[in-house]
Structures are given as C-alpha cells and as structure tokens.
Amino acid sequence: MKFLVLISNVPDTTTKIRFVDDNKAFDTTGVQWIINPWDELALTRAVELKEAGGIESITVANVGENITESTLRKALAVGADDAVRIDAKPKDAFYVATQLAQIAKDYDVIMAGNEASDYNGSAVGGMLAEILGFNSVAAVSGMDIVDGKLSLTREIDGGQQKIEVDTPVVTIVQKGIAIDPRIPAMRGIMMARKKPLTVIPPVEAVEKTEYVGFELPPPKAACKLVEEDNVKELLRLLQEEAKVL
Amino acid sequence: MSILVYTENWDGKFKKLSFELVSYAKSLADKLNLPVTALSIGHVTDDELKQLGNYGAAKILNVADNRFDSLDNKALAEAVAHAAKTEDSQIIILSHNNVGKAVAPRITVKLNGGLVSGVIAIPENFDPFIVKKKVFTQKAFAHVQIDADIKVLTLAQNSFELIETENKAVIEAYDPQVADDVFSTTVKETNKVTGKVLLTDAEIVISGGRGMKGPENWGGLEELADLLGAGLACSRPVSDEGWRSHSEHVGQTGKIIAPNLYVAFGISGAIQHLGGVSSSKVIVAVNKDPEAPIFEAADYGIVGDAFKVIPQMIEEVKKMKS
Numbered sequence: 001m002k003f004l005v006l007i008s009n010v011p012d013t014t015t016k017i018r019f020v021d022d023n024k025a026f027d028t029t030g031v032q033w034i035i036n037p038w039d040e041l042a043l044t045r046a047v048e049l050k051e052a053g054g055i056e057s058i059t060v061a062n063v064g065e066n067i068t069e070s071t072l073r074k075a076l077a078v079g080a081d082d083a084v085r086i087d088a089k090p091k092d093a094f095y096v097a098t099q100l101a102q103i104a105k106d107y108d109v110i111m112a113g114n115e116a117s118d119y120n121g122s123a124v125g126g127m128l129a130e131i132l133g134f135n136s137v138a139a140v141s142g143m144d145i146v147d148g149k150l151s152l153t154r155e156i157d158g159g160q161q162k163i164e165v166d167t168p169v170v171t172i173v174q175k176g177i178a179i180d181p182r183i184p185a186m187r188g189i190m191m192a193r194k195k196p197l198t199v200i201p202p203v204e205a206v207e208k209t210e211y212v213g214f215e216l217p218p219p220k221a222a223c224k225l226v227e228e229d230n231v232k233e234l235l236r237l238l239q240e241e242a243k244v245l
Numbered sequence: 246m247s248i249l250v251y252t253e254n255w256d257g258k259f260k261k262l263s264f265e266l267v268s269y270a271k272s273l274a275d276k277l278n279l280p281v282t283a284l285s286i287g288h289v290t291d292d293e294l295k296q297l298g299n300y301g302a303a304k305i306l307n308v309a310d311n312r313f314d315s316l317d318n319k320a321l322a323e324a325v326a327h328a329a330k331t332e333d334s335q336i337i338i339l340s341h342n343n344v345g346k347a348v349a350p351r352i353t354v355k356l357n358g359g360l361v362s363g364v365i366a367i368p369e370n371f372d373p374f375i376v377k378k379k380v381f382t383q384k385a386f387a388h389v390q391i392d393a394d395i396k397v398l399t400l401a402q403n404s405f406e407l408i409e410t411e412n413k414a415v416i417e418a419y420d421p422q423v424a425d426d427v428f429s430t431t432v433k434e435t436n437k438v439t440g441k442v443l444l445t446d447a448e449i450v451i452s453g454g455r456g457m458k459g460p461e462n463w464g465g466l467e468e469l470a471d472l473l474g475a476g477l478a479c480s481r482p483v484s485d486e487g488w489r490s491h492s493e494h495v496g497q498t499g500k501i502i503a504p505n506l507y508v509a510f511g512i513s514g515a516i517q518h519l520g521g522v523s524s525s526k527v528i529v530a531v532n533k534d535p536e537a538p539i540f541e542a543a544d545y546g547i548v549g550d551a552f553k554v555i556p557q558m559i560e561e562v563k564k565m566k567s
Contacts, residue, residue: 011381013382013497013516013517013520014516017381017384017385019385037497037498038498041498093350093360094353094354094359094360097350097354114346115346117381117382117497118381119380119381119387120362120363120378120379120380120381120382121360121362121363122341122346122350122362122363122399123346123349123350123353123360123362124350125350126318126346126347126350126351127350127351127353129318129319129351130319130322130350130351130354130355131354134319135317135318135319135430136318136319136347136351137318137347137430138318138343138344138346138347139343139347141491151433155492156343156435156437157255157260157437157443157445158255158437158441158443159435159436159437159438159492160435160436160437160492161432161433161434161435161436161437162432162433162434162435163315163430163431163432163433164430164431164433165429165430165431166429172346172347174498175491175494175498175499176491179485180485207392208353208358208359208360208391208392208393209359209360209361209389209390209391209393210389210390210392211387211389211390212375212388212389212390213387213388214380214385214386214387214388215385215386215387215388216384216385216386217383217384217385217386220542223530223540223541223543223544223545223546224544224545224546225545225546225547225548226545226546226547227547227549228547228548228549228550228553228554229553229557231547231554231557231558231561232557232561234529234545234547234558235558235561235562235565237545238506238527238529238545239565242506242526242527242544242545244449244505244526244527245449245473245565
C-alpha cells in the first residue's frame with residue numbers, strides 16, 4: 001500500500017495573530033512555520049505503520065511557495081520517503097484540492113488532517129476525494145493494516161466505530177490516530193537532506209472563495225472572582241447575572 | 246429555488262444543532278424569499294420529523310434507508326447533492342461537525358459550488374455573498390466571499406439561536422437514488438454510550454484538568470455533571486495520561502465546543518485548550534494559581550482548591566434544584 005500524507009504549512013499554534021493591509025491579510029512577520037498539528041499526527045501514524053512492515057511507502061505533499069520546503073524537509077526527517085511540492089500559492093480549498101488531485105490519484109491511502117490550524121477549513125480532504133471519485137472517511141482516530149486491508153476507528157456521536165473501507169480512500173484524521181507527534185532524530189534530519197523533494201508546476205484551477213477581510217475578537221471583560229468558600233455567590237451570579245443556570 | 250438543510254439525529258431524536266440549522270436557514274430564507282427544505286436521513290418518527298417545522302422548514306424530505314447507517318461519506322454526499330438538485334437549492338447548510346465536515350466538501354465539488362466552513366453569522370451581504378467565520382482556531386474572524394452560484398455553508402455549533410415559528414411543514418418520503426455499489430464502508434463494531442449528554446450538544450460542560458491529580462478524583466465532577474445535565478470534558482494532559490477517554494478531550498486538537506456554560510476545574514488554560522472552548526458563552530475557572538491563563542479567558546472564577554469547591558458546588562446545586 002502506498003500512502004500519501006497531505007501537509008499544510010501553518011503558523012506555530014502559539015503565534016500572536018495580527019492582520020495588515022487594512023485587515024485584509026494575515027501578518028506573517030516573524031511567524032514560525034510548522035507542520036499542521038493534525039497532519040503531523042497523521043504522518044506519525046503512517047511512519048509507525050511503515051516500521052511495522054504494513055505499508056510500502058510514504059509520500060508527503062504540499063501546495064505552497066518555496067517557503068514551505070523547510071516544513072516538507074521536517075516531514076521527511078520524521079520518516080516520509082519522498083516529498084512533492086506543488087509550486088503555487090494556496091488560494092482556497094478547491095484550488096488546493098485540484099492541485100493535489102494531479103498526484104493523489106496514484107496512491108492507495110491518502111491521509112489529511114481534520115483541519116488546518118490557520119483557516120480551519122476542513123475541506124481539502126473531502127474535496128480531493130470527490131474530485132478523484134474516491135471514498136472518504138472522516139473523524140478517523142485509529143488506523144491499522146489487518147491482513148492487507150485497511151482497518152479504521154472513527155469517532156461517532158457518543159462513541160467509536162471500527163470500520164473497513166475499500167481503497168483507494170481519503171482518510172481525514174484527528175487526535176487519537178497518534179498521541180504524540182514524532183520528533184525527528186538527528187539521523188532522520190541528516191537522511192532527510194538526501195531524500196527526493198520534487199517541485200511540480202500547478203494546473204489551471206479557479207478558486208470559488210476569497211477572504212475579503214479579517215477581524216480580531218473584542219477584548220474580554222475582566223474575570224469576576226469570588227472566594228473559595230462562597231460557591232453560593234458564584235451560583236447566584238451564574239443564575240441571576242449570566243443567566244446560564 | 247430553495248435553501249436545503251442537512252439535519253442529523255442521534256438514536257432517532259434530532260440533535261439540537263438540527264434545529265439551529267433550520268432556524269438559521271429560515272432567517273436567510275426570509276431575506277431571500279425562498280422556502281426551506283430539510284433533509285433527514287435515518288430512522289426518525291413522523292412526530293419527531295414534524296418538529297423541524299417548528300423552526301421554519303416548509304418541506305421535510307425523509308430518507309429511511311438502512312444503507313446510510315454506515316455513514317458512507319460518498320453515498321451521503323450523493324444523497325444530499327441529489328436532494329439539492331431536486332429542490333433546486335441555491336444554498337445548502339450543514340453542521341460544522343464530523344458528519345457535516347465530511348459531506349460538505351464533497352457536495353461542493355459535485356455541485357460546482359463554493360464552501361465556507363465554520364460560519365457563525367447570517368451572511369452580511371448577498372450580492373456578492375459574504376459570510377463571517379472563525380479562523381486561527383477561534384483567535385480571529387474572517388469575512389469570506391463565495392464566487393459561485395451554489396453556496397455551501399457549515400454552521401459552527403451553538404452560534405445561532407433557535408427561533409420558533411408557525412409550523413406549516415409537509416413531510417415527504419424521499420429516495421435519493423444512490424446505487425448499491427456506491428457504498429463501500431463496512432461497520433465491524435460500534436461502541437457507544439446512550440442516554441448520556443453529547444459533549445458537542447451539551448448546554449453546560451464540566452471539565453477537569455491536571456489539577457484534579459488523578460482519575461480516582463473524577464467522582465465529584467461526574468456527580469456535578471449528572472446534577473446539571475451537563476457534558477463531561479477534560480484537558481489534553483488528562484486524556485494523554487489515560488485518566489479519561491480521548492473522546493472527552495476539548496481543545497485545539499480535541500473537540501471544539503461552544504456550550505452556554507463551561508466550568509473548568511484545575512485547568513491552567515494553555516492557548517491550545519482555550520482554542521477549543523473560547524466560544525462558550527460563559528466560562529468559569531477554578532484554579533489554585535491566580536496567574537493561570539484560564540482566568541484571562543474566564544468570566545467568573547475562584548482562585549482556590551477544586552477539591553474544596555466541588556463538594557460545595559454539588560451541595561448548592563442540589564439546594565437550587567430542590
């Protein structure tokens with residue numbers, strides 16, 4: 001089985017969010033870029049499965065300009081075999097999915113994170129599956145290969161299900177697929193330098209959505225404190241002032 | 246032309262989000278002078294289906310077909326797209342939850358439409374169509390324009406009030422014509438609790454963090470949650486340590502929730518945790534450390550020992566209820 005793990009290049013999750021250009025663009029000044037946390041968990045599980053001998057190869061792919069190459073190198077250091085960068089500014093989910101479809105058609109299992117931590121779209125994996133005519137499984141929190149078949153755990157309301165699904169398939173994964181992301185070892189970092197990173201040009205595609213403006217949430221009022229032994233007063237405030245009880 | 250809503254039920258009862266979706270659709274429909282059609286896939290009684298009319302659905306398409314029980318994403322997307330074509334729907338609305346996130350991107354591609362996910366308000370403009378959504382995991386908002394005739398929106402849970410209206414709903418049995426060979430998901434085993442409050446549907450959520458010190462100390466939180474009819478949640482270290490199931494983890498990489506009241510015991514409030522709970526209407530924090538970042542996000546707080554506060558709260562809630 002050949003795996004493709006989609007990698008989004010996102011600002012570090014502790015980044016202070018600011019906008020420039022009359023609130024029309026995200027301010028990337030001084031931003032540290034990382035592998036999107038869910039993509040990192042997906043990659044971690046793929047590497048574990050490969051080490052267990054269950055899968056043939058892992059490719060990572062990203063749609064982005066050359067600044068995303070260090071993120072792809074990190075994915076190679078974690079354990080992917082090769083990387084593909086589609087050289088284009090990621091415009092919207094449909095645009096990105098159309099780009100990825102060029103290469104994704106040749107894989108058995110495609111892993112996408114539940115969402116990217118920047119624009120929270122949760123859309124590329126599902127769109128890619130539809131463009132390719134593949135099935136997709138969302139909310140995947142566990143993945144194994146059993147007798148050469150893909151066995152998945154997915155989250156449902158109030159619980160979990162074990163399912164089997166035919167390949168090729170796009171899996172949209174969340175927390176649980178792996179617990180801690182794998183940190184690249186020095187040997188992995190050295191090896192990553194020699195692993196192939198192919199750059200391919202984008203195909204023609206029309207985006208369907210555009211970001212026309214941003215805003216930050218209004219500042220929050222100060223927290224009202226009550227004494228530790230006066231829980232009664234807290235409940236009174238919740239009932240009479242906040243009206244949530 | 247119409248607005249189509251994809252509703253969801255749990256064990257035959259509509260989730261609250263289904264009524265939110267219909268209320269939201271009705272608000273749009275009134276501005277655009279269009280009818281609202283609700284699609285229900287599952288095993289729901291006519292009495293329950295009729296409830297969708299209380300929030301403004303004019304027509305309810307009922308698909309009672311066991312094959313969809315496997316939640317096959319491809320098949321569900323075909324069914325919704327079929328309904329959208331039949332109803333000539335310009336706008337299609339789903340929840341921004343696991344099922345909505347799975348289906349919405351697929352139908353968007355099928356219908357050559359444009360998708361905005363995690364929408365939190367009525368569109369601010371219809372021509373061009375611009376709507377507000379959350380970005381950067383609740384740290385900011387964006388205004389997104391859709392440049393396609395068909396608009397697909399996923400609505401963030403608990404971001405729109407229920408609005409009751411006169412019920413004029415008509416229920417129709419509906420066959421979305423999905424062929425057998427489209428279904429390729431086989432369910433092997435299901436483990437689910439019933440009768441409990443769904444975390445993502447809960448109006449009140451009680452949550453514990455590392456400050457609770459160990460899984461043996463969760464009894465008080467469970468009792469409190471039961472008394473309040475609340476959902477039970479935890480922070481990431483708690484689920485990583487295996488004290489509680491991952492299904493209870495709320496935060497950036499766990500579940501994103503937006504209850505009316507979120508009560509955090511022994512949670513410091515790392516930015517990743519706040520990303521999952523900051524849309525709660527009211528946040529209450531109980532923590533020993535007055536410098537804990539959770540107090541910056543909280544509306545009410547107690548700087549103190551959760552083990553002293555929890556028993557008092559149980560007593561006071563009991564008094565309140567009696």
